[in-house]
Amino acid sequence: MSGVIESYIFLSTEKQHFNTELLQNLVARSSSMNKRYGITGFMYQTQPYFFGYVEGTSKNIAQLKTNLNSDTRHKVIYWLNDKEKQKRRFKSWDLVKKENYNDKDADTSSSIFLLLDVLVLSINTFIRNQVQVSGTKQREVFEKIDRLANLFELIKQNELHS
């Protein structure tokens, strides 16, 4: 998986209620598609929102964006492209869910949820106030994604050594 990597975050609102079963189906399908197309990143659900970060080659990311934009189960309200970093941050693609983490990771996972909630809140504020996000603000958002990627790595390493 080499070459230039494009990355985006997106925020969307549910158009249908995702119960556990529907969410599991969505994640299973997305996960296998992403493996096939070399898409990495994460998805976070905080009702009624989905917050995602995806990275991959331009061609595969463009296709995923088209799929996500035309998926009637949700409505994408925000896309933000990282114009600077052209490298992968994540090694795999996952749903970020509280129950995925054990007690050992309590501090790390609460940092993750805090970061994600702050990101969702800030992005909502951008949208509500129709704020044009400056280059500096964009950079700050993606710096938080860098932090997240590091936190995910910490958890993965803990899992390996436990």
Ligand SMILES: Cc1cc2nc3c(=O)[nH]c(=O)nc-3n(C[C@H](O)[C@H](O)[C@H](O)COP(=O)(O)O)c2cc1C
């Ligand atoms: C919140 C949300 C996140 C999704 N994330 C992904 C994803 O990461 N990768 C993916 O291939 N499809 C994802 N999908 C599904 C796509 O929108 C689309 O249904 C799928 O790519 C097309 O696959 P199909 O052949 O099953 O129709 C997501 C859908 C939703 C509602």
